[in-house]
Amino acid sequence: MGSEKKSFPNIESRRRHILRMPQAVYSASGIVVNGRRLKSFVFTTDIAIIRNCDADAVFAVYPFTPQQAISQAIIQSSYIPVFCGIGGGTTQGLRTLTLAQSVEGQGAMGVVMNSPITNRNLLAVSRVVDIPVIITVTKADTDIAARLMAGASILNVACGPDTARVVGLIRAQFPEVPIIASGGKNDESIAATIAAGANAITYTPPSAAFLFKEMMEKYREET
Numbered sequence: 001m002g003s004e005k006k007s008f009p010n011i012e013s014r015r016r017h018i019l020r021m022p023q024a025v026y027s028a029s030g031i032v033v034n035g036r037r038l039k040s041f042v043f044t045t046d047i048a049i050i051r052n053c054d055a056d057a058v059f060a061v062y063p064f065t066p067q068q069a070i071s072q073a074i075i076q077s078s079y080i081p082v083f084c085g086i087g088g089g090t091t092q093g094l095r096t097l098t099l100a101q102s103v104e105g106q107g108a109m110g111v112v113m114n115s116p117i118t119n120r121n122l123l124a125v126s127r128v129v130d131i132p133v134i135i136t137v138t139k140a141d142t143d144i145a146a147r148l149m150a151g152a153s154i155l156n157v158a159c160g161p162d163t164a165r166v167v168g169l170i171r172a173q174f175p176e177v178p179i180i181a182s183g184g185k186n187d188e189s190i191a192a193t194i195a196a197g198a199n200a201i202t203y204t205p206p207s208a209a210f211l212f213k214e215m216m217e218k219y220r221e222e223t
Helices: 023-027 068-077 094-106 119-128 144-149 160-173 187-196 208-222
Strands: 031-033 036-038 040-043 057-060 082-085 110-113 133-137 154-157 179-182 200-203
Touching: 023 187, 057 068, 068 082, 068 094, 094 110, 094 119, 110 119, 119 133, 119 144, 133 144, 154 160, 160 179, 160 187, 179 187, 187 200
Parallel strands: 040 057, 040 200, 057 082, 082 110, 110 133, 133 154, 154 179, 179 200
Antiparallel strands: 031 036
């Protein structure tokens, strides 16, 4: 009796065409941030996708210089927590501190910094905000201990096809560190990344143009 799974109500409105996260994501333990358990992070800045997906949170990181106007638009439009990129590559130094404080004031749940950022810069950011600081890991030889000492709250492992292996290496050395990782496009790769030790998964969705194309093809078949 005690091992039986409990059923739960599932309510949907007429807005049924939403982007759903891969099922394998839900086997992750999740990371509890300010009382919320987060297992799935949608990796996008597309407000239309953010408003029409079932992810637990948003990873708003993009390959341009971070701008307050962009983070504000995303945070105000999202009904799920947003973790904002504040640089780390081309954007470093004092500007990262200003951006971190800005997005915290706008309501971001956390800030994300890219791998080139120095430990000194990471430490400075961690001291000016009261929200989690996520540092991206792109190589297996990253000095994880130094990143954690510099104030990283969560690791974001993004090592391409090598991600699951790198997650496993980190988990073996740091059993308690919270790890978000890119899981790839299918349930098999996501499950492998979770099995290696990831607590949560970032999922890069298809573009809005691709999703619209699929919808139009379906409409043409129905007519």
